[in-house]
Amino acid sequence: MLQRLEDKLNRLIVKRDYISRQLERNKDSLSEKQSIYTDYFEAREIVTEVIRLTQQNFKAKVEPLVTLAIRSVFEKRYDFELRFEKKRNQLECYPTVLENGKEKTPKSDLGGSVIDIISFALRVILWAIEKPRSINMILLDEPMKNIGQGEELLLAGQVMKDVSVDLGLQLIVVTHSPEFAEIADTAYRVENDGIESKVTLIKGGEVKKKRKRIEL
Numbered sequence: 001m002l003q004r005l006e007d008k009l010n011r012l013i014v015k016r017d018y019i020s021r022q023l024e025r026n027k028d029s030l031s032e033k034q035s036i037y038t039d040y041f042e043a044r045e046i047v048t049e050v051i052r053l054t055q056q057n058f059k060a061k062v063e064p065l066v067t068l069a070i071r072s073v074f075e076k077r078y079d080f081e082l083r084f085e086k087k088r089n090q091l092e093c094y095p096t097v098l099e100n101g102k103e104k105t106p107k108s109d110l111g112g113s114v115i116d117i118i119s120f121a122l123r124v125i126l127w128a129i130e131k132p133r134s135i136n137m138i139l140l141d142e143p144m145k146n147i148g149q150g151e152e153l154l155l156a157g158q159v160m161k162d163v164s165v166d167l168g169l170q171l172i173v174v175t176h177s178p179e180f181a182e183i184a185d186t187a188y189r190v191e192n193d194g195i196e197s198k199v200t201l202i203k204g205g206e207v208k209k210k211r212k213r214i215e216l
Contacts, residue, residue, distance in 0.1 A: 051091065055084050062125055069121040070097070070114060073147075073155045078110075080118065095122075112146030117156060119143070124163055137170040149179050157183030 059082050066080035079098040084091055097104045097114060104110050120143050127138060144156045157180060164171050173184065181187045186204035190197055 058082070061129065062122070065125055066118055066121040069159055070117050072159050073117055073152055074114065078114070113144075113148070113152065116144045116146050117159070120156075120160065124167070124169065127169070128167065136168055137172065139172045139174075141174045142176070143173060144180060145175075145177075149177070153177075153180060154183065161185070 062082060063080055067078065070078045070080060077100055079101075081096045081098060083094045083096055085094065086092075095118065097110060097118075099110075120140070123138060123140075127134065143160075144153060147153045147156055160171055160173075161183065163169060173180075175181055182203065184203065187202050189200045189202050191200070192198070
């Protein structure tokens with residue numbers, strides 16, 4: 001009887017020692033996981049802050065420049081704004097136009113002419129903040145096709161010329177509008193009869209004195 005009790009006690013002692021070792025290993029594993037979780041949480045906080053600062057910096061660069069471009073062409077008091085929203089665990093950016101503080105949908109409320117100016121301004125800004133920056137040339141296909149003729153088209157053309165000179169950026173524009181072509185310093189007419197193309201210089205060609213470049 002006594003021997004059986006001793007055997008049982010020994011088995012319990014062995015089991016206790018085994019459980020103690022398992023407990024220690026689990027404690028070590030838990031401590032390691034807690035450390036990983038803490039590092040992950042801190043890293044996520046850092047990333048979140050970097051994203052927030054990046055958003056603020058991008059908004060501070062983009063919004064006033066696009067707003068200036070819009071107001072240089074249109075009489076109404078428009079403001080351009082970028083809004084960031086998190087959807088499906090992804091950050092999405094929504095460009096918005098405000099008229100006297102009231103939100104407008106550019107395509108349906110304002111027409112394509114405002115979108116033309118916004119598209120041009122954004123393309124120049126994205127080129128300007130590239131690192132490393134690509135060559136100083138942008139090719140544009142019918143960039144102001146929705147503005148039509150008249151004063152607004154002339155103002156849009158002047159905005160493009162000012163951007164080109166101030167940033168040292170060559171703009172190569174394809175257009176079917178003779179009025180818009182007249183805005184350019186140099187213009188060529190391209191004609192095709194189905195067999196060959198004929199290129200004729202119709203304006204400019206001389207080298208103009210450049211103003212001092214402005215860095216964005």
